[in-house]
Amino acid sequence: MPFTVEHSLRCRKDFPALSREPQGLKLAYLDGPGGSQVPRIVIDTMGDFYATCNVNTHGKFFPSQEVDRRMDLARATLADFLGAETPACISFGQNMTTLNYFLSAAIARTLKKGDEILTTQLDHEANRGPWLRLQEHGMAIQEVRLAPSGQLDLDDMAAKITPRTKVFAVGASSNALGTVNDIALARRLTQAVGALLVVDAVHYAPHFPLDVKALGVDFLLCSGYKFYGPHVGVLYSRPGALDRLPTDRLSVQDPAAPYRIETGTLNHAAIDGLRAAVEYLASWGSGATLRERVIDAMTGIAAYEHGLAQFYHDAVRKLPGVRVWGPDFSSPARAPTVSITLDKTTAGDAAAALGKEGICVWDGHFYAARAVEVLGLTDRGGLLRTGVSMYNAREDLERLLAGIARLL
Numbered sequence: 001m002p003f004t005v006e007h008s009l010r011c012r013k014d015f016p017a018l019s020r021e022p023q024g025l026k027l028a029y030l031d032g033p034g035g036s037q038v039p040r041i042v043i044d045t046m047g048d049f050y051a052t053c054n055v056n057t058h059g060k061f062f063p064s065q066e067v068d069r070r071m072d073l074a075r076a077t078l079a080d081f082l083g084a085e086t087p088a089c090i091s092f093g094q095n096m097t098t099l100n101y102f103l104s105a106a107i108a109r110t111l112k113k114g115d116e117i118l119t120t121q122l123d124h125e126a127n128r129g130p131w132l133r134l135q136e137h138g139m140a141i142q143e144v145r146l147a148p149s150g151q152l153d154l155d156d157m158a159a160k161i162t163p164r165t166k167v168f169a170v171g172a173s174s175n176a177l178g179t180v181n182d183i184a185l186a187r188r189l190t191q192a193v194g195a196l197l198v199v200d201a202v203h204y205a206p207h208f209p210l211d212v213k214a215l216g217v218d219f220l221l222c223s224g225y226k227f228y229g230p231h232v233g234v235l236y237s238r239p240g241a242l243d244r245l246p247t248d249r250l251s252v253q254d255p256a257a258p259y260r261i262e263t264g265t266l267n268h269a270a271i272d273g274l275r276a277a278v279e280y281l282a283s284w285g286s287g288a289t290l291r292e293r294v295i296d297a298m299t300g301i302a303a304y305e306h307g308l309a310q311f312y313h314d315a316v317r318k319l320p321g322v323r324v325w326g327p328d329f330s331s332p333a334r335a336p337t338v339s340i341t342l343d344k345t346t347a348g349d350a351a352a353a354l355g356k357e358g359i360c361v362w363d364g365h366f367y368a369a370r371a372v373e374v375l376g377l378t379d380r381g382g383l384l385r386t387g388v389s390m391y392n393a394r395e396d397l398e399r400l401l402a403g404i405a406r407l408l
């Protein structure tokens with residue numbers, strides 16, 4: 001089912017934040033890569049959780065059994081969102097970064113000095129820092145080169161995946177440049193040498209249907225607040241992959257997947273809210289099963305967002321004194337995130353001026369600090385980033401374009 005302009009306009013009514021006009025200012029939320037707004041159903045679900053079953057799991061009384069039921073349903077729903085084999089493939093945590101620290105620490109215990117871990121210059125620090133610190137434990141860290149086009153250098157990737165490589169940690173899509181990486185290639189190369197493939201899908205998950213089984217990844221991480229849910233991190237582990245890892249956990253904790261990496265009491269209300277967010281997304285698709293509706297909806301949303309981002313990309317690059325970074329929109333495998341620099345003003349000053357007009361865009365490196373450094377933009381204050389979400393309309397981008405034109 002296509003996701004049309006009418007659908008987007010209709011969905012705006014579901015997001016209470018979008019109808020607010022603080023100080024009489026209509027807001028254009030173009031900051032989706034930093035975090036999305038939530039629909040009313042997510043807010044209501046979390047409120048209902050606190051009103052009806054705000055107790056811990058595994059009790060022998062009704063409200064606790066209700067929490068268990070909701071947590072099981074959330075795992076099953078997120079498994080459908082990602083295309084996972086079973087709900088036991090889905091672990092929850094505070095956010096992607098924290099889960100990745102836990103995961104990398106556990107994987108490191110299975111490695112020996114001199115083993116290599118490969119990351120990339122394009123990745124968000126959340127998929128670099130947890131691996132880079134393993135140098136302190138004797139692991140050798142390599143990084144795939146970022147080409148000036150904003151894409152990974154695939155020859156460099158192929159050359160650096162060797163029998164010494166034990167882990168390749170790579171993003172599915174760049175939150176700074178909108179690049180979509182070739183995860184199928186990464187899987188073929190890592191499989192050939194028996195390395196684990198850990199994919200950061202935080203920027204990919206809001207914009208494309210995901211199929212972890214088809215990708216064949218060992219681990220994949222994403223973050224609920226980027227796809228219209230609350231702040232919850234999600235880890236997919238291939239069946240059997242997590243059970244073998246020496247995770248940090250209490251002796252009393254359930255050692256089986258998916259619980260093996262979940263420390264302490266989870267944010268149950270938020271997890272319930274995330275389940276509602278996925279169901280909300282799926283409601284924009286058709287099909288007999290939740291999985292079919294998720295794929296249909298995400299396919300439609302991807303095409304809609306791609307069209308809008310392409311419109312902005314094509315228009316902004318024509319403005320004098322603007323440079324657009326990252327790959328163009330000739331391929332549908334391009335996230336709807338466009339970053340620019342302006343000759344006459346820094347990204348920070350531009351974002352501040354646009355913010356005064358109610359246009360919400362980010363500036364800087366957005367934690368993709370290595371990519372911004374490699375592109376030579378750190379001293380210039382980084383990039384001015386625009387992200388398109390399902391609730392954005394052409395009008396938001398026209399306002400942004402007019403605002404940028406005024407700055408030139």
Ligand SMILES: Cc1ncc(COP(=O)(O)O)c(C=O)c1O
Nearest residue numbers: 095096097124126175202203223
């Ligand atoms: C591509 C990417 N990876 C990882 C993260 C970190 O996610 P979290 O805030 O859930 O730790 C972000 C957050 O912006 C991101 O954009």
